[in-house]
Amino acid sequence: MSLIDIHSHLLPKVDDSKLSKFSFSKMMKTYREAGIENLCFSPHINDPYVDTKMDKIEPTFEWASEKAKKEGINTYLGCELYITEGEIPQKFYPHFSRYVLCETNVDFAPKCYLDSLRKIKDKGYEIIIAHIERYNWLNPESETFRVMKEELGVLVQINASSSRTSKANEYLTRGLVDFIASDNHGKFELPKLLAETLASNPRVYQKMNNFIKSI
Numbered sequence: 001m002s003l004i005d006i007h008s009h010l011l012p013k014v015d016d017s018k019l020s021k022f023s024f025s026k027m028m029k030t031y032r033e034a035g036i037e038n039l040c041f042s043p044h045i046n047d048p049y050v051d052t053k054m055d056k057i058e059p060t061f062e063w064a065s066e067k068a069k070k071e072g073i074n075t076y077l078g079c080e081l082y083i084t085e086g087e088i089p090q091k092f093y094p095h096f097s098r099y100v101l102c103e104t105n106v107d108f109a110p111k112c113y114l115d116s117l118r119k120i121k122d123k124g125y126e127i128i129i130a131h132i133e134r135y136n137w138l139n140p141e142s143e144t145f146r147v148m149k150e151e152l153g154v155l156v157q158i159n160a161s162s163s164r165t166s167k168a169n170e171y172l173t174r175g176l177v178d179f180i181a182s183d184n185h186g187k188f189e190l191p192k193l194l195a196e197t198l199a200s201n202p203r204v205y206q207k208m209n210n211f212i213k214s215i
């Protein structure tokens, strides 16, 4: 069964990706060899720490898709939307026109965080919380998480590279993880690590297979 990576920063010179155009095809080969034939590009949007070239996203995605196709990889354009205390930007790219991968500050929740998520939901999108294991202010027992899950129906993603941390484990053991992804900024070892991590987490693997069938 083909796999999917829903979180990557592999569009050269668009955000903080370390991958060059020169090495792009080699990276796509690495994905195919790992058995991952579906790849979402998710450039940072609205991240106060990353200077994303918004005007380069679409043309670079077109270039990347052509290259990836030659290596047998299906590509999709999404984004990683940073939730701040300000307004949600007008322009962003939901995965498959429906799912918004959201990140925010790891040390504190922005004021009105839940309201911001509600606004996204009210626009008709589903929310995926990116690398949930990073948020020091959030845990599966917290009231904030209860609202996120029960009221807003958020989906949860963890990074393969931190899947063995105690924080990730808190979500994994409760069956709360919907996606494991690479958050790959240009590391060639990550596709294989993602495939191995999915193999050792069959519950998440099954959810992701169902997700692929639904898109």
Ligand SMILES: [Fe+2]
Binding pocket: 007, 008, 009, 080, 130, 183
């Ligand atoms: Fe990311």
